[in-house]
Amino acid sequence: MEVIQSGIGQLIQKPDLNAFREWNRQKPKALIDKRMTEAEAIDRFVHDGDYIGTELYGTVRCPMSLVNEVVRQGKKDLRVVGQGVYETDILLAASLVKGMDITYIGLEVYGVSNVFRREVESGRVETCVEWSNAALAARFKATAMGVPFIPIRSMLGTDTLKYSAAKVVECPFTGYPICLVPALILDVGLIHVHRADKFGNAQIDGISGFAAEMARACKRVIISAEDIIDTEVIRCHPDRTIIPYYLVDAVVYAPFASHPGEMCYVHVRDEEHIKQWVEASQEPATTQAYLDKYIYGVKNHREYLELVGWERLERLKAMAQGVDNEQPCI
Amino acid sequence: MNNPVSDGYSPTELLVCTAARMMTDNTTAFIGTGIPMLAASLAQRMHAPNLVTIFEFGGTGAIFKTLPIAVGGESTFHRAIAAAGLCEVMEAAQRDFIEYGFIGGAQIDPYGNLNSTVIGEYYHPKVRLPGSGGGNDVGSSCWQTIAIMRHDRRRFLEKIDFVTTPGYLSGPGAREAAGLPPGTGPYRVVTNLAVLGYHPQSKRMLLLATQPGVTVEQVVENTGFELELADEISANPPPSAEELHILRTEVDKDRLYI
Numbered sequence: 001m002e003v004i005q006s007g008i009g010q011l012i013q014k015p016d017l018n019a020f021r022e023w024n025r026q027k028p029k030a031l032i033d034k035r036m037t038e039a040e041a042i043d044r045f046v047h048d049g050d051y052i053g054t055e056l057y058g059t060v061r062c063p064m065s066l067v068n069e070v071v072r073q074g075k076k077d078l079r080v081v082g083q084g085v086y087e088t089d090i091l092l093a094a095s096l097v098k099g100m101d102i103t104y105i106g107l108e109v110y111g112v113s114n115v116f117r118r119e120v121e122s123g124r125v126e127t128c129v130e131w132s133n134a135a136l137a138a139r140f141k142a143t144a145m146g147v148p149f150i151p152i153r154s155m156l157g158t159d160t161l162k163y164s165a166a167k168v169v170e171c172p173f174t175g176y177p178i179c180l181v182p183a184l185i186l187d188v189g190l191i192h193v194h195r196a197d198k199f200g201n202a203q204i205d206g207i208s209g210f211a212a213e214m215a216r217a218c219k220r221v222i223i224s225a226e227d228i229i230d231t232e233v234i235r236c237h238p239d240r241t242i243i244p245y246y247l248v249d250a251v252v253y254a255p256f257a258s259h260p261g262e263m264c265y266v267h268v269r270d271e272e273h274i275k276q277w278v279e280a281s282q283e284p285a286t287t288q289a290y291l292d293k294y295i296y297g298v299k300n301h302r303e304y305l306e307l308v309g310w311e312r313l314e315r316l317k318a319m320a321q322g323v324d325n326e327q328p329c330i
Numbered sequence: 331m332n333n334p335v336s337d338g339y340s341p342t343e344l345l346v347c348t349a350a351r352m353m354t355d356n357t358t359a360f361i362g363t364g365i366p367m368l369a370a371s372l373a374q375r376m377h378a379p380n381l382v383t384i385f386e387f388g389g390t391g392a393i394f395k396t397l398p399i400a401v402g403g404e405s406t407f408h409r410a411i412a413a414a415g416l417c418e419v420m421e422a423a424q425r426d427f428i429e430y431g432f433i434g435g436a437q438i439d440p441y442g443n444l445n446s447t448v449i450g451e452y453y454h455p456k457v458r459l460p461g462s463g464g465g466n467d468v469g470s471s472c473w474q475t476i477a478i479m480r481h482d483r484r485r486f487l488e489k490i491d492f493v494t495t496p497g498y499l500s501g502p503g504a505r506e507a508a509g510l511p512p513g514t515g516p517y518r519v520v521t522n523l524a525v526l527g528y529h530p531q532s533k534r535m536l537l538l539a540t541q542p543g544v545t546v547e548q549v550v551e552n553t554g555f556e557l558e559l560a561d562e563i564s565a566n567p568p569p570s571a572e573e574l575h576i577l578r579t580e581v582d583k584d585r586l587y588i
Binding site for chain 2 (some may be wrong): 156
């Protein structure tokens with residue numbers, strides 16, 4: 001296959017699918033109880049220098065209880081993949097990020113991310129590689145399929161491709177130029193779900209973003225869940241299992257874990273708190289004060305929720321759109 | 331209450347109403363953040379009740395109850411046909427099931443290429459913007475792309491700083507040569523000053539209609555490259571009382587955007 005063009009962006013993580021297979025072979029296949037605290041999960045499964053991913057859409061279902069714990073434990077020199085809004089901002093604000101594969105880093109309606117700019121301009125983030133949304137999802141999917149790359153018809157002809165680590169080749173079947181994106185194997189994935197059992201079988205309500213693909217592209221997966229459910233609920237609706245237990249290393253019970261982001265059908269976004277962050281993130285000193293108050297100043301997610309206040313959280317819950325949120329079974 | 335400008339509607343309201351009229355009933359449309367969301371919601375309540383909206387994280391065919399403010403929010407799949415995922419949506423576009431793509435950008439060039447990545451030089455940017463997100467994928471795979479932009483010389487440039495999303499790239503035949511699907515590409519640009527299309531041969535931006543109260547000269551002056559002019563340049567009608575009423579009392583009753 002002739003390579004017509006190579007992106008000049010760095011390939012941050014090599015797509016070694018054989019090593020991934022070996023890793024997966026070692027993972028326990030037994031149904032074992034994986035419930036633990038976020039402190040234990042992050043301590044055991046996230047290491048300095050790891051390549052990590054957070055699964056979300058905007059601020060929807062963002063795994064904040066886990067991200068905050070990563071910051072509390074100061075796991076550093078991380079490489080991250082984003083689609084990032086508030087959660088990437090927090091990691092960047094704590095200066096824990098060294099390299100990024102990015103498709104969108106910003107604050108949606110509130111515009112560009114200040115901490116992203118500061119961390120990139122200061123050189124603390126050493127590497128930024130551009131991708132489109134579909135390209136990153138396809139990279140997860142390639143790993144999920146267990147193959148080293150996937151051909152896509154995005155990014156062709158653009159600077160997005162030029163500054164990526166993709167390649168354009170002449171398709172051996174049609175002769176057309178096609179973009180190949182490399183499999184992205186993550187060290188750790190952090191995913192917040194609506195419910196999971198103690199083994200890690202997980203369900204997500206509503207749209208599912210790239211949860212299925214990313215969970216299958218990770219060497220380790222930490223699940224946080226609004227509810228821990230009996231396995232019988234899983235077995236009553238096996239079609240709803242989006243993440244099967246054998247992918248999962250830790251299950252953390254964490255209601256309101258996406259705060260200040262939203263969890264569809266459960267609670268809406270805390271707009272005031274998001275605005276507070278947008279404001280705080282303008283300057284390094286106020287950024288630090290925010291981290292001191294909401295992350296370093298609390299021991300765990302439970303204390304964080306108490307700091308935010310249950311009354312406020314219940315109000316966010318009451319504002320969620322009225323689609324029935326009943327358990328699917330029993 | 332936000333105050334509409336003196337002539338009865340704000341520039342944002344004008345953009346929303348103009349974009350909404352381009353949304354055709356019984357078609358599929360990829361809806362990006364911001365104005366496209368308002369336009370889709372207005373179109374559903376006006377002439378296009380069966381407009382099938384598609385959002386990048388999986389919402390397909392929602393009937394809007396409240397205004398979506400993010401592309402992954404609950405509104406994007408309220409009473410929807412499907413609550414799928416990102417791959418499902420992007421792959422549908424790649425198979426040509428998404429007819430129209432509504433997107434924006436910080437800069438646009440005569441061929442409809444869009445920049446949402448950096449202002450200035452890539453490694454030493456003046457402003458680092460968010461990046462492609464789904465923009466590149468929409469511009470690559472949807473059948474026809476409609477860009478919604480504010481119109482001024484800093485945004486309409488002969489050469490943009492970074493091609494995030496493909497338009498006609500360097501001109502006729504360039505998309506196909508790059509491997510993008512034949513017959514796809516930019517279709518319209520909706521701005522506060524004009525509605526523009528593309529010249530069928532040169533693939534350069536073509537002035538089709540001016541917005542109310544705007545002259546052809548004003549459009550030309552506010553464009554940083556030479557515009558092709560249609561043989562007959564029409565005058566785009568202003569937002570109707572009905573459009574404005576629905577927009578203000580139903581679509582964005584909390585005035586988040588307008």
